[in-house]
Amino acid sequence: MEFQNSLNFAKELDAQDPLRSFRDEFLFPQQNGKPFIYLCGNSLGLQPKSARAVLNKQLDNWQDLAVEGWFEGETPWMYYHKELKKLMAPIVGARAEEVCPMNTLTVNLHLLMVSFYRPDEKKYKIIMEAGAFPSDQYALESQVRFHGFDPAEAIIEIAPRAGEYTLRTEDITRAIADNKDELAMVLFGGINYFSGQWFDMEAITRAGHAAGAIVGFDLAHAAGNVPLQLHDWQVDFACWCTYKYQNSGPGGIGAIFVHEKHFGDQDMSRFAGWWGYQESIRFKMEKGFIAEPGADGWQVSCTQVIPMALYHASLQIFEKAGFMEPLRRKSLTLTAYLRYVIREVNLAIGDEQYQVITPENDDAHGAQLSVIAKGDAKAIFNKLVENNVLGDWREPNVIRFGPAPLYNSFEDIYHTGELLLQLSKAAAI
Ligand SMILES: *Cc1c(COP(=O)(O)O)cnc(C)c1O
Numbered sequence: 001m002e003f004q005n006s007l008n009f010a011k012e013l014d015a016q017d018p019l020r021s022f023r024d025e026f027l028f029p030q031q032n033g034k035p036f037i038y039l040c041g042n043s044l045g046l047q048p049k050s051a052r053a054v055l056n057k058q059l060d061n062w063q064d065l066a067v068e069g070w071f072e073g074e075t076p077w078m079y080y081h082k083e084l085k086k087l088m089a090p091i092v093g094a095r096a097e098e099v100c101p102m103n104t105l106t107v108n109l110h111l112l113m114v115s116f117y118r119p120d121e122k123k124y125k126i127i128m129e130a131g132a133f134p135s136d137q138y139a140l141e142s143q144v145r146f147h148g149f150d151p152a153e154a155i156i157e158i159a160p161r162a163g164e165y166t167l168r169t170e171d172i173t174r175a176i177a178d179n180k181d182e183l184a185m186v187l188f189g190g191i192n193y194f195s196g197q198w199f200d201m202e203a204i205t206r207a208g209h210a211a212g213a214i215v216g217f218d219l220a221h222a223a224g225n226v227p228l229q230l231h232d233w234q235v236d237f238a239c240w241c242t243y244k245y246q247n248s249g250p251g252g253i254g255a256i257f258v259h260e261k262h263f264g265d266q267d268m269s270r271f272a273g274w275w276g277y278q279e280s281i282r283f284k285m286e287k288g289f290i291a292e293p294g295a296d297g298w299q300v301s302c303t304q305v306i307p308m309a310l311y312h313a314s315l316q317i318f319e320k321a322g323f324m325e326p327l328r329r330k331s332l333t334l335t336a337y338l339r340y341v342i343r344e345v346n347l348a349i350g351d352e353q354y355q356v357i358t359p360e361n362d363d364a365h366g367a368q369l370s371v372i373a374k375g376d377a378k379a380i381f382n383k384l385v386e387n388n389v390l391g392d393w394r395e396p397n398v399i400r401f402g403p404a405p406l407y408n409s410f411e412d413i414y415h416t417g418e419l420l421l422q423l424s425k426a427a428a429i
Contacts, residue, residue: 001333003340010414013337019330019405025049025317026247026407029390036390037412042193042221042368042402043392045247045314054313058305077305078279081296084308087315090323091246092219092238093229094257097294101242101308103301104254105220106135108239111298112256113143115270116214116237117185123212124149125182127175129167130159133193136218140187165357166197166364173207180211187215190222190238194394196358196368198226202233209234220244223255225331225366227324230257237262245367245404246318248311253304258295266291273300321406330405331367337410338369338401341417349424357398368402370394375427383423389416 003009014020026046028035038046061069061077070077085096092099102108117126124147126140141151158175160167176186186208191198201217208215217238222228224245230238236259243252262268272289274282276299279292291297321327342354355372358365373380377397384391384399391401403413 001336003337005341005344005414005417007411007414010337010410013333013410017330017410019321019326020409022317022321023407023409028407031388034388036388037408037415039389039391039401039403039408039412039416041247041404041407042225042244042400044243044250045245045404046407047249048247048313048317050316051249051310051313054316055306055309058309077303080305080308081303084312084315087312087319088255091224091228091315091318092240092257093227093233094231095260097263097296098231098260099255099257100295100299101253101255101311102299102304104251105218105239105241106139108254108256108298109136109139109218110143111271111300112216112237112239112258113139113185113187115258115268115298116216117143117147118269119144119147119149119154119184123182123184125154125156125179126185126187127156127158127172127179127183127208127213128187129172129189129192129199130157131192131194132157132189133218133220136187136189166192166195166359167199169200169203172199172204176204176207176211176213180213183208183211183213185214185216186211188217190217190219190228190240191225191366191368193221194370194398196221196365196370196400198222198359198364198366200363201228201235205233205235221368222366224318224324225368227328231259234261235259242311242314245402246311247314247406248307251307253307253311256295256298258298260294263293270298271300275299275302317406327405331403332362334403334405334408334410334413335365335367335369338403338413338416341413342369342371342420345417345421345424348421353424354420367404368400371399371401372397373399380420380423380427384416384419387419387423389419 061073065073084101088099089096144151144154158172205215214236219238219240223240238257241254242248276297278290346352353374356369358369381393381399391399
């Protein structure tokens with residue numbers, strides 16, 4: 001598409017956008033009596049207007065039914081997670097049995113590693129991306145130590161080549177093949193939080209399996225952002241949070257995926273709790289753990305109805321929007337338009353003031369663009385916020401803009417470019 005850097009053009013794109021009405025389903029934070037241009041869905045998605053009603057329904061159930069709510073009412077709490085599973089599956093390309101909402105992301109990563117990181121003397125190494133989100137680094141280091149290995153030796157981090165910001169797939173797959181004899185697991189982000197790079201998850205999974213390793217993904221920045229095919233790609237396991245692109249609210253419920261090929265493995269080690277016990281006989285309260293088949297078998301504590309209700313509200317919006325295909329179509333155009341307006345700003349000031357480090361190929365990025373700003377990047381970021389454009393800041397010099405197709409408009413993008421230009425001109429004077 002030929003873009004134009006004009007308000008009329010942005011408005012025209014909005015008029016043609018089949019998802020434009022979804023913006024009205026969200027609440028925008030305000031500053032000085034004006035809503036923010038919110039480009040931070042990569043960090044915390046906005047509140048759906050429907051969240052309060054869906055939450056209130058469960059508060060009413062609690063009020064009216066109290067303990068009977070577990071088995072009575074429209075959505076008995078005992079089975080409430082099944083309502084969510086149906087809607088979660090299409091978002092990540094899984095079967096409903098393969099996903100389950102539970103806990104929070106890093107907790108789930110630990111629980112899944114208990115099952116899937118089974119190192120021995122020979123095969124104990126883990127390959128991950130350098131500069132992974134710190135929680136993942138800490139989780140993996142502590143898991144490796146828990147098994148008696150030294151993280152410095154057991155964890156191999158793949159870094160970009162000198163002068164580059166993102167990873168080349170061939171460097172990842174080569175490292176996997178080179179370490180094949182000692183490799184127990186490949187654990188990658190789906191999309192790197194800092195660079196916005198979407199890794200070739202299918203190629204990584206294939207390479208990991210060829211090396212006899214388990215392959216897992218942290219999909220914090222990928223779930224609800226890019227189309228995923230976890231089942232078809234044969235990914236062994238994955239976990240993600242739902243408060244970023246999936247708008248479930250701060251501290252929202254986490255989620256897991258376990259490929260059905262692992263369901264038959266009765267000997268799989270896990271940290272069990274009563275909610276992972278076979279559902280039909282759970283309340284016999286008997287000795288001896290028997291896992292519920294499927295991802296549900298990884299549940300530990302009883303269903304978190306209240307955070308699940310908030311996630312449910314958002315999942316209903318995803319369903320209404322037609323899940324990932326229409327969202328991704330808009331997202332690609334939004335992000336391409338953002339890249340274009342940033343380029344226009346650079347052209348207008350005759351300098352590479354803003355350098356987008358996120359890859360440009362459609363299959364290597366999601367909604368987010370990570371931008372290195374020359375000069376006093378923090379001051380530019382602060383000015384953006386002062387002027388009602390809310391992206392987010394990552395040390396040392398990166399501004400992340402994560403336009404979300406459910407609630408961002410092309411006009412948002414146009415105004416962001418216009419503001420960047422004004423700020424750069426003001427700084428130059
Ligand atoms: C956001 C994010 C987390 C956050 O973990 P929580 O356990 O939800 O606090 C972890 N990993 C990655 C890659 C993230 O982007």
